[in-house]
Structures are given as C-alpha cells and as structure tokens.
C-alpha cells in the first residue's frame with residue numbers, strides 16, 4: 139500500500155468508525171424516545187385513574203347529599219306511582235299545580251335528570267291534567283333511566299330554553315330515591331372504570347385531533363410556500379414527484395433578468411450533489427400565459443430536492459440565483475433520503491429554563507422545528523444556578539474538560555425534547571444567581587462561547603452549522619474563525635442571528651464580519667437596520683427570516699394553564715371561559731367586557747409611554763364611547779317624544795334604555811390587564827405606582843401584574859380579546875403571534891416584524907393577499923399617542939357601528955347582538971387559523987444553512 143492509498147484507507151476507516159458511532163447514537167436516541175413515550179403514557183394513565191377516582195368520590199358525596207334530601211313524595215306537591223320501581227321502569231309523576239309558583243301556568247313541564255344531575259338534562263316531558271282530585275293535579279309518564287339511583291327534577295312553564303317560571307323546590311330541586319336502585323360498591327367500581335375509560339378515550343381523541351390539525355396546517359403552509367413565489371417561479375404539478383415530469387414556469391420581469399432576450403435554465407438535484415451532476419443548460423420557451431418562460435424536465439427517482447438557477451446566456455452571464463440562495467423545491471416519493479444536518483446552537487438563553495425574552499423562545503422553538511424536519515440539533519447553554527431544573531428531563535453528568543484555567547463540568551439533559559449540554563466552569567462564573575445584569579456579563583459570555591467551541595472540539599463533534607445569537611454569543615463567530623476552523627472543526631459554518639441590534643453593537647459588528655451567513659428576525663427589520671454601519675458592509679450575506687412560535691408550547695387545545703381547551707371551532711366557548719377565569723383570578727369584574735391584554739418587558743423599546751397612554755385611554759372609553767353613542771341615539775328622540783304619551787312610545791323608550799344600557803355596558807367598557815416587568819428599577823417603580831393608582835380608581839377594570847409569570851401569560855393570551863403591542867421598534871415580536879394562536883386580535887404599531895405579521899382589517903387587504911392571507915388585526919403608525927388612539931378607537935367603532943346599523947330595525951335588535959359578536963368571533967377564528975408557527979420559517983432557515991456551503 140503506498141502513502142496515498144494508506145491515507146485513503148485511514149480515511150475510510152475513520153468514516154466507518156464515525157458511521158458506527160452515529161448508528162449507535164441513533165439507536166440510543168430511539169430507545170430513549172421509546173422509554174420517554176412509555177413513561178409519558180404511564181403518567182397519563184395514572185393521572186386519568188386519579189381523576190376518575192376523584193370524580194367518583196365527588197359524585198358519591200353529591201349523591202349522598204341529594205339522597206338525604208330525597209323522599210319518596212311530598213304528598214301535597216308531587217307523587218309517584220307505583221312506589222316501588224327501578225331503572226328502566228315506566229312510572230307516573232304527579233304535580234299539584236296549585237302549589238306555588240306555577241299556580242297560573244298554562245303549561246307544565248318536567249325538566250329532569252338522575253344521580254344528582256350527573257348526566258345533565260335527560261328527562262324533558264310535558265305534563266297534562268290528571269283525573270286526581272283534592273288539588274290541581276297534572277301528570278306525565280316518565281321512563282326511569284337505567285343507572286338511576288336518585289331522580290332529580292324541577293317543574294317549569296315550558297320546555298328548556300322557553301320556560302321563564304320554575305318550581306325548583308326553593309332552590310333545592312326535587313329528588314326521589316329509586317327504591318330498587320340503591321348503588322352498591324360494585325356500582326361505584328364500575329362507574330370509576332367507566333369514567334377512566336372515557337378519560338382515556340378523550341385523551342386519545344384529543345391527541346389525534348391535535349396531530350391531524352398540525353399535519354393539515356403543515357400541508358397548507360407548504361402549498362402556500364410553493365405558491366408564494368408564483369409571480370416569479372412555480373411548477374406544474376405543484377407537488378414535484380420523483381420519477382415524473384415537471385414543468386417549471388419562470389417570470390424574469392420580477393428579477394435581475396428582466397428584459398433579457400433569452401432565459402437559460404440550469405438545474406440539478408439533491409442540493410447540487412446528484413451523482414449524475416447538473417443537467418446541461420436548457421433554453422426556456424415563452425409559455426402560453428405570455429408572462430412566464432417554461433421548461434419541462436424529468437425528475438430522477440432518487441431526487442429529494444430540485445435545485446435551479448436562471449441565466450441570460452447558455453454559458454452564464456448574468457444569473458438569477460435568488461440572492462445566492464438558489465431556487466430549491468422539495469421532491470416527494472424519492473427512494474433516497476436527504477442526509478440530516480447537524481446544527482448546534484450556542485446560546486445564553488433557552489426557554490423555558492433560562493428565558494429572559496424572545497431570544498430564549500426562538501432558540502427552543504426553531505431548534506424543535508428543525509429537529510422535526512429530521513435534522514440533528516443540539517444546544518449548548520451555561521449551567522446557571524438559577525434555572526428551574528424541573529423542566530430538564532434525564533439531567534445527568536456528561537463529562538469534564540479543562541480549558542481557560544479551570545475545569546469545566548458538562549451536564550446533559552433534555553429540554554422540550556432537545557439535547558442540551560450545560561457548561562459549568564468550576565470557577566463559579568455562572569453560579570451568580572442571574573443570567574444578565576452584572577457588569578462582567580461580556581466576559582462571562584465571551585468565556586462561555588470559547589468554552590463551547592472547545593467542548594465541541596474535545597468531544598469530537600463535527601457540526602455542519604454553529605448558530606449563535608445576539609451580542610451574547612456573537613464571539614462564537616470570530617473565535618471559531620480564529621481558533622477552530624483550521625483546528626478540528628473545519629466542516630462547520632457559522633450562522634449569526636440578530637434578535638435586537640440595540641445591545642452590544644460592537645460584538646454584533648464583529649460577528650457580522652466573521653459569520654458565513656447572518657439573519658435577523660423579520661424582513662422589515664432587516665431593511666430598517668440595513669443602513670447601520672455594523673450591517674451595511676455585509677448585506678450580501680444578510681437575510682430577514684420572520685420568527686415563528688412553537689405550536690405545541692402555545693396550543694389552546696392542549697394548555698394546562700387555561701380552563702377549557704379550544705380550537706378555532708369552539709373559540710367562543712374557550713375564550714369566554716378563559717376570560718372568566720382571568721377576571722376571577724385578578725379580581726376584575728366578571729362580565730363579558732372587551733379585554734385588552736399587554737404582555738411585555740417594560741423597556742423603552744416596547745413603547746412604555748404608549749402603554750401608559752393606552753391604559754388610561756382604554757379606561758376612558760366608557761365615558762367617551764358612551765357619550766358618542768348617546769348622541770347618535772339622539773335622533774331617535776323625536777320619535778320617542780312625539781308619541782310619548784302612548785304605550786308604544788313608552789315601550790320604545792324602555793326598550794332603548796335597556797338596549798343602550800346593555801350596549802354601553804357590554805361594548806364600550808373595556809378592561810385592561812398588563813403583565814410585564816422592567817429590568818430598570820425606576821421604570822418598575824413607576825409602573826408599581828401607576829398600578830396602585832389604577833387599583834384604587836378602576837379596581838374592577840384594570841390590573842397590573844408587574845412580574846414575570848409564564849402560566850399567567852397563557853391565561854391572558856387566551857382570555858383577552860385584544861393584545862396590544864405598541865413597540866417603538868420590534869425586530870419581530872412574538873406576542874402578536876402567540877396572541878393570534880389563542881384567537882386574540884393584535885393591535886400593533888407598524889414597525890419591524892409587527893408590520894410583517896399583522897395586516898390591518900381596513901388598510902392592508904392587498905398586502906395580506908400578497909401573502910395568501912386575510913387581514914388579521916389593527917395597526918397604527920407614528921410614535922405619538924394619536925395613532926394608537928385611532929387604532930384602539932377603530933375596533934370599538936367597528937363593533938359599535940356594526941351593532942348600531944343592525945339595531946336600527948327593532949325586530950332585529952336582539953339578533954344584532956349576536957351578529958356583532960359573530961363578526962368579532964369570525965375575526966378571532968380567522969387569526970387562529972393562520973399559521974404563524976415555524977412550518978414556513980424553518981424551511982427558510984434550512985435553505986440558509988445549506989447556502990452556507992455553496
């Protein structure tokens with residue numbers, strides 16, 4: 139064997155060894171995942187058993203209570219015949235109408251159930267006059283439900299929904315024991331089993347539903363993604379299939395090739411790595427639609443991705459390569475699989491264990507989305523002593539290495555299904571009780587970044603992508619290029635994401651220089667900061683990719699912090715229950731008032747002066763809107779006064795007073811809830827004072843919770859009708875996205891990512907349509923209070939004017955209430971159905987990761 143052969147042999151051996159290690163690792167992961175699933179299943183079964191037991195105990199006690207109340211008959215009010223009966227028997231129930239309060243009712247109905255109303259209303263029958271004398275007796279035949287041990291009922295003057303007068307035995311209802319139906323121990327054992335089975339069944343159905351909705355949303359979004367570039371490029375069929383023909387349509391007029399006489403198509407597969415190499419360049423022909431050029435190609439059976447660019451000439455010239463990203467379209471049905479990428483995030487925040495703001499959310503949720511696409515993702519995080527380790531599964535010692543004059547202990551654990559390596563330098567750098575806020579933050583995080591790279595090197599990791607975030611892990615970009623690229627980690631590329639340009643600009647500028655690709659978290663913010671001297675020299679590698687949210691972490695259909703789980707199908711029910719729970723928890727008036735929520739770090743960026751103004755303005759709405767409404771109603775005054783002596787006029791007046799009272803109460807009073815905390819103690823104090831002031835003046839309508847409280851944030855997102863985000867600047871903003879997931883309508887200032895994700899119902903129809911969306915909120919411009927006032931006012935006006943139009947016809951007055959509500963709830967439903975998850979942005983990130991290797 140000569141030297142070259144020997145080197146090849148060694149390389150081959152090393153490759154085999156790496157493959158073996160990777161296979162072992164995968165197997166370990168699979169087993170761990172199976173184990174996790176088994177444990178989750180076991181925990182779910184135990185929780186259902188416990189719940190069934192508790193429910194049965196509760197029912198037992200309830201039944202015990204009504205059995206004490208029950209008697210076989212109260213002779214002068216009601217009677218049953220025969221006196222001995224059991225489940226399944228037909229019996230006669232008598233009622234003496236002359237006993238109050240139904241003495242004058244023309245109809246008598248029984249509304250009944252059994253076992254302390256455990257199954258709700260199961261008996262509804264109308265009574266008829268009976269032959270019985272010695273009273274005004276009515277009667278009806280009733281079939282005793284099978285499982286009944288006690289019957290429960292009330293009498294009413296109509297069927298459910300129509301009855302207005304009841305005899306409910308002075309609020310105790312009527313109860314009668316079923317003589318032959320006494321429950322024995324077996325009954326309760328069976329009952330517990332039945333409830334347990336039902337809980338299991340409900341759990342299974344819910345999980346299936348969540349999976350189905352998720353898959354449908356993903357598919358819809360993927361289609362939208364493929365069609366979103368239709369003005370430039372699209373395929374027929376949309377779903378490109380391995381082994382089949384596909385036509386590509388390209389419109390150069392929207393690209394750098396605009397006006398060029400010829401367009402050449404250059405294509406390959408599997409990210410330009412297909413064994414057969416690229417297809418020879420082909421000249422495109424003008425398609426029938428006159429705007430696009432067309433070409434048809436055969437997709438190989440082992441293609442999982444189609445890659446192409448366009449050029450003006452056969453041998454090149456000017457190219458449209460989508461700003462160096464190339465065009466890529468996924469292929470379905472391939473016999474080959476895309477090799478997974480290995481991405482390592484080096485970050486100082488990670489939700490939910492070490493989250494200060496949105497950066498932490500993004501690290502977790504983007505990683506999960508990319509992992510879901512089949513790639514390998516790891517996170518490296520400092521092992522802070524202030525983390526809540528309850529959210530870390532399988533936390534254990536991993537290894538120790540020496541670097542930077544200290545031993546660094548590495549712990550490993552799973553957070554939201556992600557592998558996380560926690561670095562714990564024994565010099566105590568991260569045992570300081572906080573994440574940020576000390577004057578040595580820069581040094582600590584610089585040390586962490588270097589240690590993270592050293593850990594990767596010493597553990598033999600070969601990640602494809604090192605992804606670092608903001609100023610705090612920006613040093614990864616240059617430390618990697620200076621110390622590691624030629625020293626063991628040569629295969630890696632660095633992607634740097636700016637979540638906020640406000641902090642640590644020097645680090646950001648330096649990372650921009652060294653990173654292979656850089657992103658920020660929305661297109662508009664990328665344009666807004668493109669003139670900054672840290673960014674402008676690097677625009678060629680700088681991209682805006684909007685953030686998403688994690689649909690599993692933020693899921694109103696599966697959220698332990700809200701009272702009723704809901705999807706867009708029962709959004710009204712879910713939000714109503716959440717609002718009630720929120721009002722109750724915060725001591726607000728419990729009523730269906732429109733509720734504005736604000737969830738934010740209280741910093742200048744988040745528009746604190748606008749927040750303060752909005753709170754006052756919201757509380758003032760009562761007086762002003764009430765007044766404008768009354769003035770609108772004034773023109774009805776002549777009608778009322780000219781007839782004011784006749785009964786009709788009186789009727790109309792009373793009607794209007796009631797209607798206006800309800801109208802003002804329900805539509806124009808607003809409640810406001812603020813959840814936020816300020817890193818700056820002066821701002822925090824300022825808000826504490828304002829909160830106290832409001833507590834005195836508007837205790838029933840405003841509440842400030844000046845702390846960080848994740849569970850409460852879930853309840854606010856679900857219980858609010860509107861979420862206000864008046865930021866002065868906002869790179870992306872997650873609150874408006876989470877709000878929409880919970881069916882709350884966002885009201886935002888038009889800036890950065892807020893502009894890219896919220897489309898005003900009045901002014902942004904076309905802009906929304908261009909994204910394949912419908913308008914989803916309210917937005918305002920400017921940084922003064924006026925703009926926001928008009929956005930806040932507009933939603934009130936929208937609701938009031940709709941209502942007002944509708945209530946002009948008396949006969950339609952009451953349906954009008956529900957119509958205005960319907961309009962609002964249809965908006966809630968619509969925003970809920972929009973996909974603001976990572977489904978789309980994760981694909982953009984994958985494109986970006988791949989483009990670092992071009």
Ligand SMILES: Nc1ncnc2c1ncn2[C@@H]1O[C@H](COP(=O)(O)OP(=O)(O)O[C@H]2O[C@H](CO)[C@@H](O)[C@H](O)[C@H]2O)[C@@H](O)[C@H]1O
Nearest residue numbers: 495496497637738739813814845846847848869870871872
């Ligand atoms: N008191 C409190 N209690 C509970 N939860 C609270 C809370 N205050 C805020 N939150 C939560 O923290 C997150 C904040 O998200 P933002 O997008 O506003 O992030 P932030 O400005 O910190 O981050 C930066 O990074 C993110 C991510 O890239 C960008 O979206 C953003 O524009 C940029 O400024 C949300 O999940 C919100 O619910």
